[in-house]
Amino acid sequence: MSLNWPIPSYVGEQYTFNGFTWEWNGDAWQSLGPGQVGPTGATGGTGATGGIGASGPTGETGATGGTGATGATGATGATGATGTTGETGPTGATGATGATGGTGATGETGATGATGASSGLHGFMFKYTAGGTATGPGFGVNGQVTSANLSTSAQTLNRMEFRPFCPLYDMNVGQMTLEVTTVSASSIIRLAIYSASATGSPGTKLIESGDLSSATTGMKAYVISGGYTLTAGELYWLTLHNRGGATGPTVRAFTNLTPLFTDLNGGTATWNSFIQSSVTTVPLPTTATPSKSANTVSPNILLSL
Numbered sequence: 001m002s003l004n005w006p007i008p009s010y011v012g013e014q015y016t017f018n019g020f021t022w023e024w025n026g027d028a029w030q031s032l033g034p035g036q037v038g039p040t041g042a043t044g045g046t047g048a049t050g051g052i053g054a055s056g057p058t059g060e061t062g063a064t065g066g067t068g069a070t071g072a073t074g075a076t077g078a079t080g081a082t083g084t085t086g087e088t089g090p091t092g093a094t095g096a097t098g099a100t101g102g103t104g105a106t107g108e109t110g111a112t113g114a115t116g117a118s119s120g121l122h123g124f125m126f127k128y129t130a131g132g133t134a135t136g137p138g139f140g141v142n143g144q145v146t147s148a149n150l151s152t153s154a155q156t157l158n159r160m161e162f163r164p165f166c167p168l169y170d171m172n173v174g175q176m177t178l179e180v181t182t183v184s185a186s187s188i189i190r191l192a193i194y195s196a197s198a199t200g201s202p203g204t205k206l207i208e209s210g211d212l213s214s215a216t217t218g219m220k221a222y223v224i225s226g227g228y229t230l231t232a233g234e235l236y237w238l239t240l241h242n243r244g245g246a247t248g249p250t251v252r253a254f255t256n257l258t259p260l261f262t263d264l265n266g267g268t269a270t271w272n273s274f275i276q277s278s279v280t281t282v283p284l285p286t287t288a289t290p291s292k293s294a295n296t297v298s299p300n301i302l303l304s305l
Helices: none
Strands: 014-017 022-025 029-033 134-136 139-140 141-145 149-154 160-165 172-184 186-195 204-207 219-229 237-243 248-254 273-276 292-293 300-305
Touching: 149 172, 160 186, 172 186, 186 219, 204 237
Parallel strands: none
Antiparallel strands: 014 022, 022 029, 139 141, 149 248, 160 237, 160 273, 172 219, 172 248, 172 300, 186 204, 186 237, 273 292
């Protein structure tokens, strides 16, 4: 059987075969006996590289090293961008009401105003029955009115006559009345109330009656549905209009009116009321465009509460 030399693993490794032993000297297998050692044979060729041996077991983990020294503090970083504004928080509860302060001292009494004139524009209408018989005193635009102040006034056809009235207290007017003393065939009258404009003249229409016949004599009344409130101290214009006849009717009036207005342009002219001519249709104008009148006789339109 021929020798099958093993691949040596280290110098001094021995190999025995058939009673003979050889030892690897790093270059060749050297015979150790028992026979006489022959001459060293030629160096055999380099054997094939042995396979990689299995990995040895992992060594034990070494002890943990000591903590290194603390490094130097780094430079401060740049300031970050401003964050978005947060949502508004809920409104806090209302605080308790503070105590009421003490009452201040009473101020001094103001000086007494001057006494007003005894005549001028007043608020009550003179009362009378049909035919002009007085039933009691009243007040008109010339102080106290008596029977001697009552008269009549022939109306011009298609004309509006305005007479002033200023209530002394707030009043809810439920009816307007006027007496026709002399008829005009087919004639018709209307009663109305206008407010005062910025200059005091008749301005805007507030109340207007329906048609009231002046083709017969007697008291002609217009009932205001629900009434209409006139404010104390405000100037109003009680208005009479006639149309439809050949001439205007004659109505109860009062006379001796004190002039209410004076020429604002420095003149001496005075006047008591206003008129507006050539008003041929109804309803009456919403806004009056009257002319001044110095007539001292004015239709006595009565107001009932």
